[in-house]
Amino acid sequence: MAAAPGWWRLELASLPELEESLLWKLADLGIARVAVQHRPETPSQRQLIAWLPAIDWPELERQQLALALAPLAEPFGLALPPLRWSQQADEDWSLSWKQHWQADPVGKGLLILPAWLPCPPEHAERRLIAMDPGSAFGTGSHPTTRLCLEALELLAAMTQEGLAGLRVADLGCGSGVLGLAALRLGAASVAAVDTDSLAVRATTDNAALNGLTPQVRVQLGSVEALAELLEGQPADLLLCNILAPVIQALCPAFNTVLAANGVGLLSGLLVDQAPALQLALRDEGWQAELTAEQSQWGLMTIRRVA
Numbered sequence: 001m002a003a004a005p006g007w008w009r010l011e012l013a014s015l016p017e018l019e020e021s022l023l024w025k026l027a028d029l030g031i032a033r034v035a036v037q038h039r040p041e042t043p044s045q046r047q048l049i050a051w052l053p054a055i056d057w058p059e060l061e062r063q064q065l066a067l068a069l070a071p072l073a074e075p076f077g078l079a080l081p082p083l084r085w086s087q088q089a090d091e092d093w094s095l096s097w098k099q100h101w102q103a104d105p106v107g108k109g110l111l112i113l114p115a116w117l118p119c120p121p122e123h124a125e126r127r128l129i130a131m132d133p134g135s136a137f138g139t140g141s142h143p144t145t146r147l148c149l150e151a152l153e154l155l156a157a158m159t160q161e162g163l164a165g166l167r168v169a170d171l172g173c174g175s176g177v178l179g180l181a182a183l184r185l186g187a188a189s190v191a192a193v194d195t196d197s198l199a200v201r202a203t204t205d206n207a208a209l210n211g212l213t214p215q216v217r218v219q220l221g222s223v224e225a226l227a228e229l230l231e232g233q234p235a236d237l238l239l240c241n242i243l244a245p246v247i248q249a250l251c252p253a254f255n256t257v258l259a260a261n262g263v264g265l266l267s268g269l270l271v272d273q274a275p276a277l278q279l280a281l282r283d284e285g286w287q288a289e290l291t292a293e294q295s296q297w298g299l300m301t302i303r304r305v306a
C-alpha cells in the first residue's frame with residue numbers, strides 16, 4: 001500500500017518519569033521534530049508530540065515504533081500511555097510544531113524563549129535565553145533541566161558577585177541551555193561537549209542566537225574532550241545533566257574538568273539512584289548532597305571532600 005503524503009503527528013501523555021527516555025529514544029530513531037507541550041500553570045501535565053514524515057512511517061513501522069517505546073516504561077512499573085496518531089498535510093507541520101513552544105519562565109528570573117517569539121511584556125524583567133528547540137534535548141521543559149536552572153539561580157544568589165567571572169563546564173550540553181543560563185547569570189565562559197553531533201550544532205546555534213558565541217566553545221565528545229577544551233585548567237562550575245549510570249561512569253574524570261574548590265550541579269538521576277551515586281562520587285573524592293527534587297528526579301551538588 002502506498003504511504004500517505006504529508007506527516008504523521010504522534011501524541012502521547014508525557015509522564016515525568018518517562019519523558020527523558022522517550023525523547024532520547026525518539027532522537028535515537030532519527031525522529032527529530034518533537035515538542036513537549038505544557039501550560040506554564042500546569043507544568044506536570046505534558047503532552048509529547050512528534051512529527052514523522054508519512055513516507056518513512058507506514059503502518060508496520062509505526063507499530064514497531066510502539067513496540068520500541070513500550071519497554072521504556074517497564075523500569076518504572078508503568079505502562080506506556082496510548083499513542084495517538086493523526087495525519088497532517090505537508091504545509092501544516094512546521095507551523096504546528098512551532099505553535100507548541102511557548103515562553104517558559106523558569107525559577108525566579110529566567111525565561112526560555114523560542115527564538116521566533118517576542119518576549120511577553122509580563123516577563124520583560126527576566127533574563128532571556130533564546131532557543132531554537134531543534135532536535136537536541138534541553139528546551140527547559142524537563143524537570144532535570146529545570147532543577148539545574150533553578151540550582152544555578154540559587155548558586156548565583158548565594159554571593160554578591162553571583163556567577164561573575166566563573167569558568168563553566170557543560171558536560172552533555174544538549175541544546176546548550178544550562179551553559180547559556182550560566183552566562184546570563186554572569187559567568188565568564190562556557191566549555192561544552194556532547195556525544196551527539198546534533199547537540200553540538202544546537203548549542204553552537206543557540207549561543208549565536210543569544211549573541212554569546214565568543215563566550216562558548218563547543219566540541220563533540222565526552223569528559224576527555226571537555227578536559228581538552230579547558231586546556232588543563234579545570235572549571236569553577238560543572239553542569240552535568242545525564243542519566244545516573246552515565247554520571248557514575250564519568251565521575252572518575254571529574255577532577256580533570258572541575259577545580260578542587262569548584263562546585264558541580266548534577267541531575268538526570270532519579271531520587272532512588274542518589275545513594276549509590278553518592279557512594280561512587282565519594283570514592284572519587286567528591287562530597288555529594290541531594291539538594292533538590294522534582295517528580296522523582298534529583299539534583300545533586302558536589303564539592304571536593306575537605
Ligand SMILES: C[S@@+](CC[C@H](N)C(=O)[O-])C[C@H]1O[C@@H](n2cnc3c(N)ncnc32)[C@H](O)[C@@H]1O
Nearest residue numbers: 137138145172173174194195196199222241242
Ligand atoms: C538529559 S540531556 C541534557 C541536556 C541539557 N544539558 C539539559 O540540561 O537540558 C543529556 C545530554 O547528554 C548527552 N550525553 C549522553 N551521554 C553522554 C556522555 N557520555 N558524554 C557527553 N554527553 C553525553 C546526550 O547526548 C544529551 O544531549
